Amino acid sequence: MKIRKYAAIDIGSNAVRLLVNNVIEQEDKAASFKKSALIRVPVRLGEDSFTKGAISEENLQRLIKTMQSFDLLMQVYGVEKYMACATSALREAKNGKEVVEKVRNATGVGIEIIDGKQEASIIASTDLKELIKNDRSYLYVDVGGGSTEFTVFKQGELLASKSFKIGTLRILNNLVDEAVWNAVQQWITSQFNENNKVEIIGSGGNINKLHKMSGRKIGQPLSFIWLNAQYHFLNSMGYDDRISELGLNQDRADVIIPAAKIFLSASKWSGAKKIHVPKIGLADGMIKTLYYQ
Template sequence: MRIAVIDMGTNTFHLILVEVANDDFRIVFREKVAVKIGEKGINHGMITDDAIDRALKTLGHFKEIIEKEKADQVFATATSAIRNARNGNDLVQKIKDQTGIETRIISGLQEAEYIYYGVKRALPIGKMPALIMDIGGGSIEFIIGTDSEILWKQSFEIGGQRMVEKFQKSDPITNEQIASLKGYLEENLEELFEACTTFHPKTLIGSSGTFDTLSDIYRLTNGIEKAEEETEYPLTLEAFELIYSDLLIKTRAQRLEIPGMIPLRVDMIVVACVLIDFIISQLSLENIRVSAYALKEGVLLSTLHSLKKESAS
């Protein structure tokens, strides 16, 4: 059986196609497109006409691939930008009318749970609580968990696109803007800090997105080869701090020249790194890991589990 999973994120739309056999899957195709559906509207609770056009064009392209690859089933989810937009449901209807793709808008807590399952599949979390972090364009998900369970989870609607539009008014970002952003994070992430006081995570696991790019920069700087099938990517706290310090003083054009940087990440990566640095510092974290899997893989795993239950009943 062949299954397609579409993740409609605030910044990026992802498509993965997998071949399913014997309770396992093999990814046969993946593509990501910088749709930037939250651009210029996310802090006003609206998806702009231009963003809607980009979304429909990308999903039309995805539909062509899905049909060509003869997928048996399609599962599409939408996250922060669409779930919070006043015209989000209208867009979901347009997607169905124009492409036939049925879209499920998921809550922030559902998103956090799917991310946990994706990360758990990618790497051994361990018996001690770890803090999992996924930085989206619209929301940030935090999960504290072990190999065996989720201990705490929350979604905060303060993602990268929102932070860029609220705080990064110049390029390079100024010290004043960084201070304002950190004050905002301190005020809005109280619930996270309370949970960490209870569970004491010492390791940060970043999933996908910004963390992928940070790992790519680290690898290319240090001549570390990337294995095709690896699902945990290399990164150290020391390397992160060096990359972060460098990003703070560079313009967009200069950031694009960094080996490993991609246009998809170049606009959000500075505020995302301010956030990562803030979390590491506030929680005195001792280790950082990077998961190649995130929401879309979690959705896939949950879907496979449901299909297995249906076939068994």
């Protein structure tokens, strides 16, 4: 048996994450992937990018310090290969490429800015075989701060995927107009018909947190009814109360509501009554992509 260490750095609009995986190789067996560490830093690049059009000097310095920390952690863990990908916040910032260059010069960490199609493709490469059944259809929904990636699976096969500029930070800053919601609705409804038995697979920090708050066991899906009730409950509370009474982190207490709205909308338009939360996402897909390359 051989254990190798791979890492993924996901530079999102709301947070920057480092995932370290053990890749276990055994003779005559497929490689298995086990999470070793996950570190999340709420840099919120999207607040700069979506409202001002560029990453501020303050957040650039925060990103540099985060990358320096991640580089040291990867050395300590003995990571042999890593991949660092930036999504919509750096993709849309007019100084995105400049930020990537400055981070590389200061830390040695190379970042690739990926487009929505690449993001959806990497997310789809995560191992969902244990969850996906051939007798039903699935809509994989990955909610980020700046964009949401939707992927359709039917009879165990990936059929279509699309990225939309609809994310939690955009909604919080009133940057998503009705035309975008309508486009998402039209795309989702065009993928399914009334004969399809559809279930949602949700990924992202917010749906993971909602699943934890529900008290359900790992592997037990959320129901549309519970999520709808929880959305209205959270919406009825003030931001401070969500922190003090529910124990939510500052950078989670606001974005969790628009995230729930996206999942509820996707469920309604697809006809799904269940939301599976396997706790996998872009970083997991990046490690699989890196390993199988």
